Amino acid sequence: MNELGLSSLYQLTMARFRLLSREPEAIFWIFIFPILLAAGLGIAFRNRPADVLPVAATTSQLTQALSADKGLNAKEMDEASGTHSLATGAILLLAVQEPDGVAYQYDDTNPDARTARLLADRAVQVAAGQRDAVQAENQLIHETGSRYIDFVVPGLLGMNLMGSAIWGLGFAIVEARQKKLLKRMVASPMPRWQYLASFLLSRLVMLVIEVVAFLGFAGLVFGVPFRGSLWQLGFLCVLTSMAFSALGLLISSRARTMEAASGLMNLVMLPMWILSGVFFSASRFPAVIQPFVRALPLTAANEAFRANMLQGTNLTHLVAPVGILLAWLAVPFAVSLRIFRWR
Amino acid sequence: MNDATRLAASGGFADSIKKPALLIRGLRKAFADVQAVDGMDLEVAAGECFGLLGPNGAGKTTTIEICEGLTEPDEGQVELLGLNWSRGSRELRQRIGIQLQETQFPDKLTVEETLRLFRSFFRHGISVDESIRTAQLEEKRGSRVGGLSGGQKQRLAMACALVGDPELLFLDEPTTGLDPQARRHLWDLVDELKLAGRTIILTTHYMEEAERLCDRVAIMDHGRVIALGTPQQLIATVGGEDIVEFAVSYSQVPNAGSPPHEQEAVRGNPGPGAPGHERVQGVVDAEKLTAIPGVQSHRVDAALHQLSVSELHTTVPRIFAALAAEGLHLSEFRTHSATLEDVFVRLTGRNLRDE
Numbered sequence: 001m002n003e004l005g006l007s008s009l010y011q012l013t014m015a016r017f018r019l020l021s022r023e024p025e026a027i028f029w030i031f032i033f034p035i036l037l038a039a040g041l042g043i044a045f046r047n048r049p050a051d052v053l054p055v056a057a058t059t060s061q062l063t064q065a066l067s068a069d070k071g072l073n074a075k076e077m078d079e080a081s082g083t084h085s086l087a088t089g090a091i092l093l094l095a096v097q098e099p100d101g102v103a104y105q106y107d108d109t110n111p112d113a114r115t116a117r118l119l120a121d122r123a124v125q126v127a128a129g130q131r132d133a134v135q136a137e138n139q140l141i142h143e144t145g146s147r148y149i150d151f152v153v154p155g156l157l158g159m160n161l162m163g164s165a166i167w168g169l170g171f172a173i174v175e176a177r178q179k180k181l182l183k184r185m186v187a188s189p190m191p192r193w194q195y196l197a198s199f200l201l202s203r204l205v206m207l208v209i210e211v212v213a214f215l216g217f218a219g220l221v222f223g224v225p226f227r228g229s230l231w232q233l234g235f236l237c238v239l240t241s242m243a244f245s246a247l248g249l250l251i252s253s254r255a256r257t258m259e260a261a262s263g264l265m266n267l268v269m270l271p272m273w274i275l276s277g278v279f280f281s282a283s284r285f286p287a288v289i290q291p292f293v294r295a296l297p298l299t300a301a302n303e304a305f306r307a308n309m310l311q312g313t314n315l316t317h318l319v320a321p322v323g324i325l326l327a328w329l330a331v332p333f334a335v336s337l338r339i340f341r342w343r
Numbered sequence: 344m345n346d347a348t349r350l351a352a353s354g355g356f357a358d359s360i361k362k363p364a365l366l367i368r369g370l371r372k373a374f375a376d377v378q379a380v381d382g383m384d385l386e387v388a389a390g391e392c393f394g395l396l397g398p399n400g401a402g403k404t405t406t407i408e409i410c411e412g413l414t415e416p417d418e419g420q421v422e423l424l425g426l427n428w429s430r431g432s433r434e435l436r437q438r439i440g441i442q443l444q445e446t447q448f449p450d451k452l453t454v455e456e457t458l459r460l461f462r463s464f465f466r467h468g469i470s471v472d473e474s475i476r477t478a479q480l481e482e483k484r485g486s487r488v489g490g491l492s493g494g495q496k497q498r499l500a501m502a503c504a505l506v507g508d509p510e511l512l513f514l515d516e517p518t519t520g521l522d523p524q525a526r527r528h529l530w531d532l533v534d535e536l537k538l539a540g541r542t543i544i545l546t547t548h549y550m551e552e553a554e555r556l557c558d559r560v561a562i563m564d565h566g567r568v569i570a571l572g573t574p575q576q577l578i579a580t581v582g583g584e585d586i587v588e589f590a591v592s593y594s595q596v597p598n599a600g601s602p603p604h605e606q607e608a609v610r611g612n613p614g615p616g617a618p619g620h621e622r623v624q625g626v627v628d629a630e631k632l633t634a635i636p637g638v639q640s641h642r643v644d645a646a647l648h649q650l651s652v653s654e655l656h657t658t659v660p661r662i663f664a665a666l667a668a669e670g671l672h673l674s675e676f677r678t679h680s681a682t683l684e685d686v687f688v689r690l691t692g693r694n695l696r697d698e
Contacts, residue, residue, distance in 0.1 A: 011463040015452060022451040179447035187413055187443060189436035189507070190464040343413065 008190060012198035019172070020202070029167070030206065034160040034214050038153060042222045045148035053116040056082050057095040062102065065127035066095060071119045092116040095124070150225065153218040154305035155278035157211070158298050161237065162244045162272065164210060166265055169199050169248035174261040177252075183343040192342070200245055207241050227312030235315070236308060236322075240301040243328040247297065250332035253340040272298040300324035362425045364389045364511050364542040365410060370419035372405055372566075379405040381566035383419070387544060387559075389510075392537050394557035395546040396683065398693075402566035403546035404444060407515050410544070411441050424511060437466055440509030442500045444516050450489030454480050457488060458502055465507035478502035478532065494525025501532060512536065514545040518552060530555055550683040562687055569690050574683060581681045581689055582639030587650040587659065590675040591627060591666060627671065635661045642692075649688075651681060 020026050056075045057063040066074035077085065082094040086105060093106040093116040102124055106113040176182045185195060211234075218224040226233070251268060255261040275289075276282055276298035285293055293299055300321035307313035307321075315322065365387040372380040380402045387393040395403045408414040410421055412428040412435065421427060426435050448457050458471045469477075475484055478498040483491060491499065497517060504512060517533070518526040533556050536543060547553055553560045554574045562570040562577070570577050578584075627648060632641045637658030639651045652658045655678060666673060688694055 006463055008460075008463040011460045015449070015456065015460050018456060019449055019451050176449075180443060180445055181447060181449065183413065184441075184443055184446040184448075184503075187411055187436075187441040188461060188464045188503075189433070189466075 009194045009198060009201070012190075012194055013201045016172070016198050016202035017205070020168070020206070026168070030160070030164045030210055031213055034156055034210075035217050038149070038156055038214070038218055039221070041152050041156075042149045042218075045152075051112070053093075053112055053119065054091045055093040055095065055116050055120055056085060056091045057097070058082065059097045062095050062097055062124065066120055066123050068127065069119050069123040072116065072123065093120055095120055149218075149222045150310060151281075151306070152279060153215075153222070153224045154309050155276075155302050157214060157237070157305055158240060158276070158301040159273065159278045160210065160214065161207070161240045161301065162269060162298055164206070165203060165241050165244035166248040166251065166269060168203060168206075169245050170252040170255075170261050170265050171258065172199070173249070173252040174255050174258055177255075177341065177343070178257060180343075186342045196249065196337075199249075200242065203241055203245055204238065207237060211237050224309070226309055228308035228314070232315045233305070233308050236301070236304050236318075239322065239325050239329070240297070240304075243297050243301075243325045246329050246331075246333040246336070249340075250336040253336040256341075272296050275299065277302050295324060297325055297328040300328075362389075363387055363422075364391070364424060365393075365544060366420070366422040367406075367410070368420045370406065370409065370421065371417045372402075372409060372414065373417055374405075378566050380409070380416070383566070383568055385561060385568065385571075387542065389542050390540050392533070392543040392545070392556055392558050394553040394560040395544070395563055396548070396550065396553045396560045396687075397546075397563035398548055398687075401563040403548075403563055404515055405566075406563070407513055407544065407546050411439070411513055412436075437507060438510050440504035440507055440512040442504040442512075442514045442517060444519070446500055448488045448496070448499065448503075451487055453485050453487055454491070454499055455484045457499065458506060461503045462506040468507040469505065471506070474502040474506045477505060477535070479528075492525070494521050494528055497521060497525070497529060498532065501529070505536075509541065511542045511544070514543065516546055516548070518547070518549065526552070550687070554683055560683065562683070562690065564687075564691050570686060577683060577686045578681045581685050582651045582653075584681055585652050585655045585678050586681050586685050587652050587655075587662065587678045588647055588675070589650075589662075589666075589673055589677070590647050591671040592674045626669075627666070628669065631665055631669070632662070635665055637661065640689075642689075644688075644692075644694075647675070651685070651689075652678075 052073045053071060054073050054075075055066055056077045057066055058077070058079055060076055063074045063076040066072050075091070077094075079094070079096055082091070082096075083105070085091045086094050086107075092110065092113040093104055096103045096105060104117050104120060106117050108114060108117075173182070176185070186192060215224075215226075219226060247268065248265075251264045252261055255264060275285060275293045276296050278298070282293050282299050282302070283290075304318050304321040304325070307318055308315075363386045365385065367383055367385040370380050370383040371378070383402075383406060395406060397403050405414060409416045410423065412432055423435055424438055428435065452460070454475065455471060458474050462468055462471050462474070475481055478501055480495065480498055480502065483495055488496065488499065501514070501517065504514070514533070518529050521529065530552070533543065533545070537556075545556065557574065559571070559573050560577065561568045570580070572580075627643075629641050629643070632638055632648075632650060635658065637652050637654045639653065642649050650662070652662075659678070663673075684694070
């Protein structure tokens with residue numbers, strides 16, 4: 001056996017990997033779930049090209065006039081079936097030829113129907129010979145970085161780092177305590193710090209796989225921008241993961257049963273899922289609770305990720321969130337080392 | 344074991360020859376309102392296999408965990424291999440092997456991975472292969488711990504205690520919960536370790552285990568050592584080599600015949616409420632019984648009389664005659680060689696397994 005194979009830190013870290021990789025559920029929650037979530041949200045909130053609006057007219061002449069507009073899909077139907085189609089939502093507007101002009105039947109509370117009314121009337125007027133008094137030109141802008149998927153990916157990244165660190169550390173430690181394995185470990189000459197360090201080391205390696213897989217997917221499939229330095233983004237990921245690992249260590253430092261631990265984890269994570277701006281901006285919460293919201297580690301992490309990825313902000317301008325994360329790393333770690341229950 | 348250590352083991356001039364492997368002086372430990380260990384002194388010589396014996400709750404595990412440096416004593420000194428936990432803990436951890444009660448190793452690691460992990464904690468020790476061989480887990484080397492039987496798991500725990508090639512080995516109830524075959528298998532393993540000259544300290548509440556494995560035993564009850572010596576010495580204190588147990592009824596009461604379980608119950612006590620059997624108590628004069636030559640002592644526990652006797656072959660006919668003269672009829676009768684169980688019963692008036 002080589003030097004490395006004899007090192008207890010290496011063996012402890014390898015044991016963590018083996019245990020994690022033999023836990024199919026863990027693989028799903030850490031690697032697959034965030035990608036599925038991003039894919040689902042990306043599809044649900046994608047910016048669709050302007051829809052073609054279904055309309056109908058009672059004469060073929062009118063139908064032809066309406067079809068001239070690319071934004072309208074016109075069919076010819078008699079008034080009775082047209083009214084029925086309107087009622088069932090199959091069409092948004094029915095243009096009826098009257099002796100002295102055209103009557104539009106539509107629901108003015110439906111924005112799409114109002115758009116259809118504007119497009120239809122313009123098409124009818126143009127067909128009748130009206131010309132624009134002012135020359136107009138359209139310049140279309142679809143900017144990446146301002147879409148919902150661009151907003152939500154950094155949030156999902158933060159949420160995922162929180163979950164994998166707290167669950168990964170918390171459950172493993174409490175299970176080892178419950179099964180008296182912790183006690184067995186400290187009954188051996190194993191240096192105690194190495195046991196905790198093996199969790200952080202394995203977390204760091206998993207982190208690389210986890211972050212690269214998730215951000216790679218978001219970048220390739222949705223074109224989510226990476227405007228800041230990737231090294232700095234990497235640093236932010238490590239810092240975030242370590243801060244949440246420290247929190248996970250604190251949560252699991254006393255708990256004797258899995259039930260107690262999972263209750264504590266939910267207590268810690270649930271407020272952050274809601275308050276920390278994963279799915280919508282944290283600034284929507286009232287000003288009174290803003291100081292609390294901003295002090296949460298996930299808020300700081302999400303803010304830093306968004307600033308780096310979407311605005312390309314340099315680390316030097318992210319002192320506040322980095323400071324908050326460092327505090328969340330140092331304090332829980334120090335406290336949990338003091339109160340950790342080894343048996 | 345050589346003569347010198349054997350003398351040391353029986354408490355002779357141990358200190359002048361060799362430092363004891365374990366030395367306990369005035370040990371006390373209380374949990375909340377329970378005095379788990381209540382003033383204990385003990386010496387275990389190097390090379391000895393020493394047993395801490397007692398019912399559940401006697402303080403065995405607390406004592407052994409204090410020795411293992413896992414529990415802080417309230418009072419008293421513990422010295423292992425000439426070192427103690429306050430100063431020599433680092434070195435001690437390297438030199439002792441520990442098997443705890445009910446450790447569950449991670450289910451999803453293999454036997455070999457688990458041993459490799461534990462081996463990495465020790466500076467010196469035996470190879471992983473050797474530990475697997477010693478624990479006879481060759482066929483299970485690549486199997487996950489979760490798929491092992493109870494006996495195999497216990498042998499894995501033993502192998503984890505052995506990888507550091509310890510001078511002093513602690514085994515806390517190594518066979519509790521195992522079936523008889525797995526238990527014998529583990530005993531053979533302990534025998535090998537004894538032959539290799541290791542000092543072993545084990546706890547058990549199985550008397551036959553202590554008799555089978557230990558050079559010396561300390562019987563514990565309520566946190567104290569109530570008897571100490573070789574199993575033979577302790578059994579000799581019962582006063583006779585054999586134990587006679589019987590129950591009587593008046594001869595007028597028709598006897599339903601000997602229930603079948605009596606033949607099986609060679610050892611131990613089926614208890615007063617043995618199923619399908621009702622005792623009608625006869626009045627036995629204890630003084631008349633102890634007056635019989637060969638009867639050393641008499642006690643009665645829930646209508647079951649126990650005599651410790653010597654020279655069974657001549658004494659038993661006298662007992663029959665004495666009971667018949669009283670007009671009493673035997674409804675139960677059995678004998679067995681005296682065991683550590685009888686020592687415990689004599690010392691405490693309770694049965695070990697009643698707890």
